[in-house]
Amino acid sequence: MTEYKTFKADDAIAFADGHSELFGEHSKLSAEEMSDGELNQVFRVENDKGTSVIVKQALPYARWAGESWPLTTDRARIEAEVLKLHRRFCPEHTVEVHYFDPEACAILMEDLKAYRILRTELNAGKKFNHLAAQMAKYLANTLFYTSDFVMSGENKKAEVARFLNPEMCLITEDLVFTDPYFNHERNNVEHSILDKAKNLWHDEALKAEVAMLKAGFLSKPQALLHGDLHSGSIFIDEQSCKVIDAEFGFFGPVGFDVGSLLGNLLLNYLASPGLHDAADCSEQQAYLLDQAEQLWLQFSETFSELMRRETEDPMLESPIYQQKFLQQVFSDATGYAGCELIRRTVGLAQVADIVTISDAGKRAECQLNVLKLGRELIMQRNDLSNISQLLNLVRYQQTD
Ligand code: SR1
Ligand code: MG
Numbered sequence: 001m002t003e004y005k006t007f008k009a010d011d012a013i014a015f016a017d018g019h020s021e022l023f024g025e026h027s028k029l030s031a032e033e034m035s036d037g038e039l040n041q042v043f044r045v046e047n048d049k050g051t052s053v054i055v056k057q058a059l060p061y062a063r064w065a066g067e068s069w070p071l072t073t074d075r076a077r078i079e080a081e082v083l084k085l086h087r088r089f090c091p092e093h094t095v096e097v098h099y100f101d102p103e104a105c106a107i108l109m110e111d112l113k114a115y116r117i118l119r120t121e122l123n124a125g126k127k128f129n130h131l132a133a134q135m136a137k138y139l140a141n142t143l144f145y146t147s148d149f150v151m152s153g154e155n156k157k158a159e160v161a162r163f164l165n166p167e168m169c170l171i172t173e174d175l176v177f178t179d180p181y182f183n184h185e186r187n188n189v190e191h192s193i194l195d196k197a198k199n200l201w202h203d204e205a206l207k208a209e210v211a212m213l214k215a216g217f218l219s220k221p222q223a224l225l226h227g228d229l230h231s232g233s234i235f236i237d238e239q240s241c242k243v244i245d246a247e248f249g250f251f252g253p254v255g256f257d258v259g260s261l262l263g264n265l266l267l268n269y270l271a272s273p274g275l276h277d278a279a280d281c282s283e284q285q286a287y288l289l290d291q292a293e294q295l296w297l298q299f300s301e302t303f304s305e306l307m308r309r310e311t312e313d314p315m316l317e318s319p320i321y322q323q324k325f326l327q328q329v330f331s332d333a334t335g336y337a338g339c340e341l342i343r344r345t346v347g348l349a350q351v352a353d354i355v356t357i358s359d360a361g362k363r364a365e366c367q368l369n370v371l372k373l374g375r376e377l378i379m380q381r382n383d384l385s386n387i388s389q390l391l392n393l394v395r396y397q398q399t400d
Contacts, residue, residue: 004060004073004103009033012043012055019099019108023047031055038064038349039071039247044111052113053098057106058247072167073105075247080107082163082249085224086138089145093138095235095244112242115235122231122268122288123352125280132291134241135234135261136298143254144306146224149316156251160221165250169217172227172248176343177214181207186348192364196371197346209378213335221251229257230340230351231264255332258299262333263340265292266394267353267370270341274357274366289391296333296387300326331381334390338377345370373397 007015009031016031017023028048033041039062046052058076062069080100087094096110121128148156179186181200189197200206226233227248235242269288272281307322316322344351345367354370357363376393384390 004105006059007041007043007055007057007104007106009043012057013045015055015101015104015106016043016045016053016108019101020053023051038062039075044113052111054109054111055106056109057104075165075168076100076105076107077102078163078165078168078249079245079247082224082226082246083109083244085146086142086226086243086246090138090141092240093134093242094142095242112235112244115237115240115242117232118234118236118241119231119264119268119352121236122284123271123275123356125276125284127284127287128236128238128241130239131236131241132294133298136295136302138243139229139258139261139295139299140302140306142226143223143257144303144310146251147222147254148313149307149311152312159224160251163224163250165227165248168227168248169250169252173214173217175347175349176339177210177217180343180345180347181210187346188348188350189346190364190367192360193346193367193371196368200342200346200371200375203375206375206378209335209381210339213332213339213378216253216332217256217336220253222254223251225249225252225254225257227252227257229260229264231261231268232351234261253329253332253336255329255334256336258296258329259333259336259338260340262292262295263337263344264351265295266337266373267341267344267351269394270369270373271353271357271366274359274362275353289394292394293387293391296330296390300330303329327385330386331384334381334384335378338374338381341370341374341377345374369397 012031013029017029023029029045031043031045033043041057041059041063043055044052045055058073060070060073061067062071077100080097083094083097087096095112097107099108144150151159183201226243226246227250228245233243233245235244265288269285272284276284304322304326311317345354354363354366357366373394376397380393384393
């Protein structure tokens with residue numbers, strides 16, 4: 001049994017060379033350390049012909065915080081296994097894992113070198129018409145094929161146990177569903193919006209609804225989620241997009257993954273006035289609302305079709321049940337999108353959409369709009385019957 005050690009560039013090279021057929025001549029390999037946001041260390045290992053792979057290693061702590069924030073290295077196993085399973089159900093839009101080493105807590109995976117991070121592209125005003133359709137396909141297939149509609153009770157329970165992921169879930173439980181609603185030291189509130197943040201801490205009606213959403217996250221193992229499907233977890237190019245970074249995966253409510261992505265599109269919509277001039281902003285906003293609409297419409301159409309065609313459990317074949325199930329997913333997704341908006345504005349982990357708005361006044365205005373829409377989505381989620389009503393709420397909020 002190999003002992004865990006933190007990889008240096010040479011270790012990443014040896015790991016890549018030892019576990020792939022791609023290279024051959026070790027001496028011609030080089031490794032470049034790449035930043036991976038908050039948690040892990042990542043190397044690109046490349047040969048002299050430009051062929052490359054990614055080595056991603058989980059450190060026993062959160063990289064950005066250092067050793068003061070210990071974190072399970074089991075997240076590497078979760079990530080590798082979720083990606084493998086999701087790739088089985090949606091190979092076109094899931095990054096390929098070549099090899100996973102449980103001792104080194106390291107994953108060897110496809111290098112999406114020609115792709116860019118979706119968040120960066122959206123912030124630059126780029127538009128990709130394939131985004132919604134492809135992500136709808138990813139969501140519908142990965143969530144349906146890991147749900148009770150097709151899995152036997154016995155297998156599903158074994159899979160729920162295999163993907164429990166308590167430490168990573170706790171991060172979401174705290175950062176998304178708790179901290180923003182209290183004066184918590186982990187929060188990150190700009191002075192200009194402090195009054196509005198304080199309102200959140202005393203908004204008992206809102207807190208009760210967020211508690212309902214948190215309870216769903218804690219106790220509704222409907223399908224194997226990605227668990228952190230924001231626009232930094234999606235790579236995109238002119239033809240295709242691929243999902244990465246599944247270390248927060250676990251069996252949870254279907255609406256959580258859908259709502260996370262929807263929330264990130266809406267967040268970018270509300271940040272647009274701070275990121276672009278008026279003409280570019282209105283084009284970008286029209287694009288984002290169209291993608292948000294298509295995401296839900298195509299997700300729900302594909303998920304419905306899969307329920308109709310592929311459901312194994314005879315009780316779950318009921319069309320009335322299936323219709324109610326999807327309506328509940330819509331309501332959950334709306335609420336989780338609202339939670340995503342709020343946590344990215346006052347919580348610990350903020351996003352470039354907002355923080356890169358250089359004009360402080362515009363940034364504060366965008367943040368206030370985000371908080372306001374977040375609250376409305378959470379409070380009105382059970383009254384909105386369809387995506388058109390949700391998008392009207394977004395448009396109305398903007399002009400309010
Ligand atoms: C400490 S991790 C902070 C956040 O980054 C991840 O992408 C998740 O969204 C998490 O909540
Ligand atoms: Mg991540």
